[in-house]
Amino acid sequence: MKHLPLIQSRLKGGETQSAIRLELMQEAGLVISKAQFSRYLKAFNLIQNLPSSTPTSAKDSNLHGAEKNPVPVTTSENSKAALNKSANPRKPMTPADFRKIREDVDKMDLNALISGRGIVYDEK
Known part of the structure; x- marks a missing residue:
């Protein structure tokens, strides 16, 4: 070209x-x-022939002012999620848990849920 x-x-x-x-x-x-x-x-292999602007080894990165041990930055959401995970480990659901969920769904008035009144339990 x-x-x-x-x-x-x-x-x-x-x-x-x-x-x-x-x-x-x-x-x-x-x-x-x-x-x-x-x-x-x-x-046309034009991209591969370019000199790299980023350092390729640890020795080069230290020459350019990079820290030896970079400190990871955590946001408040990540730290809160990490605290919640360690404080409350989740237990696997048991067959009794699934049975309770199924019973609760069977008691719900689905027409009320669809019409927008929210979760209403039938009085059976």
């Missing part, structure tokens, strides 16, 4: 795929979707 050397030089220069695609669409009249442009780059 005629734009191949231009794309290759810009990728090596550090431009993003989106910026290159948008500029080609404006200047050269190239009409191509983002996904198709990405597939085009992969087909």
